[in-house]
Amino acid sequence: MMKKRIQIILRGIFKENPAFVLLLGMCPTLATTSSAINGLSMGLATTFTLMLSNLTISLISKLIPNKVRIPSYIIIIASFVTVIDLLMAGFLPDIHSQLGIFIPLITVNCIVFARAESFASKNGALDSISDGLGIGLGFTLALTALGFVRELLGAYSIFGYKLNGITFLESLPSDGIIIFILAPGAFIALAYLIVLFNMLKNKLIKNN
Amino acid sequence: MAKESSFKNMVITLLVITLISSALLGGVYELTKDAIAAVKIRKINNGISNVLPAFDNNPSENVHKKFIDGDTVYVYTATKDEKIVGSAVQTFTNTGYGGKIVMMVGFLTNGEINKIDVISHSETPGLGDKIEPKKTDFNVQFNGKNPKDYKLAIRKEGGDVDAMSGSTVSSKAFCDAVARAYKVFREDIMKDQGKWDDVSGATQQKK
Secondary structure (H helix, E strand, C coil): CHHHHHHHHHHHHCCCCCCCCCCCCHHHHHHCCCCHHHHHHHHHHHHHHHHHHHHHHHHHHHHCCHHHHHHHHHHHHHHHHHHHHHHHHHHCHHHHHHHHHHCHHHHHCHHHHHHHHHCHHHCCHHHHHHHHHHHHHHHHHHHHHHHHHHHHHHHCEECCEECCCCCCCCCCCCCCCHHHCCHHHHHHHHHHHHHHHHHHHHHHHHHC | CCCCCCHHHHHHHHHHHHHHHHHHHHHHHHHHHHHHHHHHHHHHHHHHHHHCCCCCCCHHHCEEEEEECCEEEEEEEEEECCEEEEEEEEEEEEEECCEEEEEEEEEECCCCEEEEEEEECCCCCCCHHHHCCCCCCCHHHHCCCCCCCCCCCEHHHCCCECCCCCCHHHHHHHHHHHHHHHHHHHHHHHHHCCCHHHHCCHHHHHC
């Protein structure tokens, strides 16, 4: 049983990575990753929502009549997201003001809803939590990696620490390649990361 | 398998789920209410202390609100040892390149601009975002100027402000926000403090 759950978690991170493989939740992926720390916080907030909503939905899905299951899921997900939103506003105000509108928008993140509908409503509680954790960590990994690359190229800094002495190429702008902080840079960086991720993933799968 | 989708079942299910959700949200709201209020006050006080000399009162307790051009301008008056040190005016403009810009402008009692801080904006990174005080000197040129004899418009339009190169729209929006702050400050605050005559000929004309 333990082995199966670890497999579920790993599947969420690699084989079915929501941002790099399933290409779900692209809106927050592109919009909140202007720095690594923003990507990380957004990913963790989503992970938390996924675990809670997966757990709750797996527990009560048998009690919900089929025709009202979608409104029920939406209420459950929206409630958890609001809880997280309020907690962050109170206790992590800096990150909260950075992520802004994208915290309440986790409600309509299709990853959360897809996991509720396709996994949690058909599986047991522990499997569903594992699935939420795996998918959430996969999403966090993707967002952090994307934020890391964009921050590094766009602002020459790593997790907020400015790198000094980037002078190896005279033709580079002195305080960052701005396009990587802007929206087009998100698409460019994401495309290369998807290629890289899938190359690595295929290699790993072949070796096993 | 799931319960039968009869009308009664559906109504009861949704009712129970919404009841539990609202109870949960109510609980969390109560739990975080004080923390969120404290964060808000801290943010405003930080904004005020960024643009005014040291003060020892709690300016967010005594706010003057003025509805102008479709939004609200807030004036926080700071005192030290019961003496007014200046007013921080939270002002805005809707003409930024990326839309709305919210700023805090600190005025000393004689109307002189002490410092300006940008609270929120959506200007282009690398161009218009140079309105932020930590990024360039554009913002700093306002410090110590009194709008009474310092025209809040860019040079191209006959004012006294050096625009940022490549960001004329943001520069103009910035001036617009400061001018709005000054207008409210002059008309509502300086008048109350009896400084109206020093600043403008308006009262003299009335006499």
